[in-house]
Amino acid sequence: MVPLRVAVIVLIFANLLALALWKGWLGGGDSDGQPERLSNQLNAERLKLAVDARPPAPRPREAIAEAPRTSPEPPVPTPAAPAQRESAPATDTSAPPACVAFAGLGVDQAQELAARIGKVGGGLKLNESRSEQPSSWWVYIPSPGSKDGADRKAAEVRKLGVDDLYIVPDAGPNQFAISLGLFKSEVAANRQLEVLRAKGVRSAQIATRGSALVRLEVRGPSDSLATLVSDLSDHVKGVSRQGCKP
Structure with a gap:
């Protein structure tokens, strides 16, 4: 029984030794174990990405769209500053011409009115x-x-x-004419003339x-x-006031 027990113990130690060698616990040569692989990884800061410098594969001919050719736009001309600002036209503040007529005046009334108008001045022109x-x-x-002769x-x-x-x-x-009537209308005068001629007065006329x-x-x-019209308002009462061409 003793030799069997010794053999088992020796076998166990042999297995442990083999395991230690395989794991690299005893500092032996290269090992393919996972802990060793992790410790022997490359440093991350030394890693460099390799860029594929090969040109991209050309696209099919029918898929290549030719970009339209555009002609360069002409430069926009900058407007030249005016040498001198034009002065604004002067505003005409003079009053427009006008005309007023006073009709139906007697001779004396017209003379008085003309004298008053002449004193006003102001570029007024009078036509009679x-x-x-x-x-x-x-x-x-x-x-x-x-x-x-008139009596006869x-x-x-x-x-x-x-x-x-x-x-x-x-x-x-x-002088020495024989008056047979004075009438306000021509119709009334003609009626009187017909009456006189009916009586035989042939020399009567109008x-x-x-x-x-x-x-x-x-x-x-x-x-x-x-x-002027405002100032003459008291002197032209009953007189026809009309417009006329300036």
Whole structure:
């Protein structure tokens, strides 16, 4: 029994020795064990990555898209600074021209108004025109040229049944004319003339009577005319005020 026990112990020690040699516990030669492999690893700081310097494989011809050729854009010209700033046009502050007309003035009224306008000045220009405006229609027998002739003619007319007559005594072209009526309208005068001719008065006729009417046109700056009209408001009452071409 003793030799068997000794043999077992020797076998155990032999196995332990073999294990120690295999693991490198006894400092022997190179070992392929895992602990040795870990201790013999290369230092990490000495590692260098090897870059594959080979050019990439060319793509298929049909997959290569030719980049469009673009012409270089021309440089944008920088606007030159103006040598001198243009001055702004001067604003015209003068008043526009205007015209106002005063119509239906009597001769005396027109003279007074013209004198007042002349004193105002301010670049005002005055233009005067006159016209005869009939104010009445006169039915009469022309003058026979003498007082005796007028008396004889008047006696003949009275015999025809016309008593409403008057011999004009005032000197002038119508002195000794026989007046048969003064009417405000031409229609009324023609009606009287028909009545007289129906009675046999053949020499009767119609003449218009009236006075000259004056029209004053004043031209100048609109502001001056506005001031003038305001100042003359008391002197042009009842007078027709009209516009006219400046």
